[in-house]
Amino acid sequence: MRVAxxxxxxxxxxxxxxxxxxxxxxxxVFTYGKELTRALPRESFDLFMLDxxxxxxxxxEVLKWMRENVREHAPVIFTTARDREEDxxxxxxxxxxDYLVKPLRKLELLARIxxxxxxxxxxxxxxxxxxxxxxxxxxxxSRTIQRHGQPIxxxxxxxxxxxxxxRNLGRLLSRGHILENVWGRSPTLNTRTVDTHxxxxxxxxxxxxxNGWRLVAIYQHGYRLEQIQKEEQVYAV
Amino acid sequence: MAEPIVVKxxxxxxxxxxxxxxxxxxxxxxxxxxxxxxxxxxxRKIGHSLKGVGGxxxxxxITRLGAAIESAARDGDGLRAAAATSALDAYLAALxxxxx
Numbered sequence: 001m002r003v004a005x006x007x008x009x010x011x012x013x014x015x016x017x018x019x020x021x022x023x024x025x026x027x028x029v030f031t032y033g034k035e036l037t038r039a040l041p042r043e044s045f046d047l048f049m050l051d052x053x054x055x056x057x058x059x060x061e062v063l064k065w066m067r068e069n070v071r072e073h074a075p076v077i078f079t080t081a082r083d084r085e086e087d088x089x090x091x092x093x094x095x096x097x098d099y100l101v102k103p104l105r106k107l108e109l110l111a112r113i114x115x116x117x118x119x120x121x122x123x124x125x126x127x128x129x130x131x132x133x134x135x136x137x138x139x140x141x142s143r144t145i146q147r148h149g150q151p152i153x154x155x156x157x158x159x160x161x162x163x164x165x166x167r168n169l170g171r172l173l174s175r176g177h178i179l180e181n182v183w184g185r186s187p188t189l190n191t192r193t194v195d196t197h198x199x200x201x202x203x204x205x206x207x208x209x210x211n212g213w214r215l216v217a218i219y220q221h222g223y224r225l226e227q228i229q230k231e232e233q234v235y236a237v
Numbered sequence: 238m239a240e241p242i243v244v245k246x247x248x249x250x251x252x253x254x255x256x257x258x259x260x261x262x263x264x265x266x267x268x269x270x271x272x273x274x275x276x277x278x279x280x281r282k283i284g285h286s287l288k289g290v291g292g293x294x295x296x297x298x299i300t301r302l303g304a305a306i307e308s309a310a311r312d313g314d315g316l317r318a319a320a321a322t323s324a325l326d327a328y329l330a331a332l333x334x335x336x337x
Binding site (some may be wrong): 011081103 | 260
């Protein structure tokens with residue numbers, strides 16, 4: 001999971017990134033609100049942790065910008081040392097999915113992140129066992145994908161990429177986001193790796209308009225997998 | 238010499254705590270300087286920051302004293318802010334950490 005952290009306090013940054021990295025999240029830190037809003041047209045994240053008070057613009061202003069300019073609704077958790085009732089209400093009215101009062105507590109932080117992501121994933125397939133998506137049957141445990149009942153031969157990375165795209169159907173995913181989730185964070189990997197694999201996957205899985213799919217490349221951003229027929233119901237096997 | 242104050246800290250934080258405490262000591266110096274100039278707003282901000290982070294590292298007393306500094310500075314009470322800062326200084330001097 002890719003987390004964007006907007007926080008200007010170095011001690012807070014050290015603490016939260018240690019906890020989240022150790023829990024398996026990939027953290028990306030921004031210390032200015034405008035730094036984050038500049039990155040968002042190019043990058044996607046699974047979760048945002050926003051501080052309320054920042055050097056340039058407030059976390060609330062950043063959230064407002066996000067809701068107005070970013071199509072995908074990724075969950076937002078506010079963190080703040082303000083604990084007055086009015087401040088908490090203001091955060092929630094501003095669109096936060098949850099909030100945490102500082103000083104942060106590790107177990108609570110991880111549990112609330114998990115809860116927020118669970119609510120977001122409720123509409124996404126595949127976290128619990130095999131799933132069907134249109135003509136595809138995806139079994140994460142056996143690492144197999146079938147199309148119209150026929151198994152498709154995929155490399156390990158092709159499979160991981162396919163599952164990531166299927167689980168994020170309709171969502172714009174940046175190349176960096178795809179790279180991190182499928183290949184992990186590695187300084188030697190190039191985002192062109194993503195382009196190569198996406199192209200191959202499009203061909204192997206038949207993700208073409210004739211088959212009711214569109215795997216769209218968005219210039220300077222990433223990819224979005226779409227169903228262009230009427231949305232089929234997603235159901236677990 | 239003051240009795241040592243033993244605080245048990247999660248071993249996961251061992252890599253961060255020394256730098257955190259060094260920065261707290263630096264913050265004490267900054268608060269003292271700003272209070273000497275009667276700059277209560279800066280003292281308030283530093284207190285606010287300490288309040289928001291101390292407990293996360295396992296130092297509830299840093300949060301408590303940070304809150305005291307913030308509150309005093311917000312009230313315009315430089316003397317009270319200075320007293321809380323001294324208490325924080327004494328606390329850090331007596332601190333003995335046990336990683337668990």
